Amino acid sequence: MSLAITGKLVKALDVESGTSKAGKEWKKQSFVIDTGAQYNPEVCFSLFGEDKIAMIEGLQPGMEIEVSFNLSSREYNGKYYHNIDAWRINKAAAAVVEDMPQAPLNSLDAEEDDDLPF
Numbered sequence: 338m339s340l341a342i343t344g345k346l347v348k349a350l351d352v353e354s355g356t357s358k359a360g361k362e363w364k365k366q367s368f369v370i371d372t373g374a375q376y377n378p379e380v381c382f383s384l385f386g387e388d389k390i391a392m393i394e395g396l397q398p399g400m401e402i403e404v405s406f407n408l409s410s411r412e413y414n415g416k417y418y419h420n421i422d423a424w425r426i427n428k429a430a431a432a433v434v435e436d437m438p439q440a441p442l443n444s445l446d447a448e449e450d451d452d453l454p455f
Contacts, residue, residue: 340405340406340407340408341403341404341405341406342370342372342380342403342404342406343372343401343402343403343404343429344370344371344372344373344378344380344401344402344404345370345371345373345398345399345400345401345402346368346369346370346396346397346398346399346400346402347368347369347370347371347379347398348368348369348398349366349367349368349393349396350366350367350368350369351366352364352365352366352390353365353366363385363386364385364386364387364390365383365384365385365390366383366384366390366393367381367382367383367384368381368382368384368393368423369381369382370382370402370404380421381421382404382406382421382422382423383420383421383422383423384422384423385422389423389424392423392425392426393426396426400428401428401429402426402427402428402429403426403427403428403429403430404423404425404426405423405424405425405426405427406421406422406423406424407420407421407422407424408420408421409422
């Protein structure tokens with residue numbers, strides 16, 4: 338399942354690392370965004386591996402970002418645990434539009450010469 342959500346970056350948590358049972362090194366970093374929703378607006382995502390952690394470098398709190406992610410669940414001793422794993426982070430389209438110069442609204446009205454009744 339692949340989903341996407343937009344929100345403001347609240348904070349990036351510290352990088353965690355360890356060694357798996359198989360002896361492989363791993364790194365994980367979590368970050369929180371505020372979606373602006375009325376209920377439960379903050380969502381915490383996980384990034385696994387150095388290549389994924391690099392996606393959040395250079396992003397500052399307050400930046401509007403779009404996060405593509407996967408949801409997964411697994412059962413352990415009769416309880417279910419959930420992961421929200423981010424796999425792509427982009428600056429939100431709204432943030433990009435704000436950087437573009439915009440024409441004054443009255444100049445658009447002057448160019449329209451159609452005969453529409455509305």
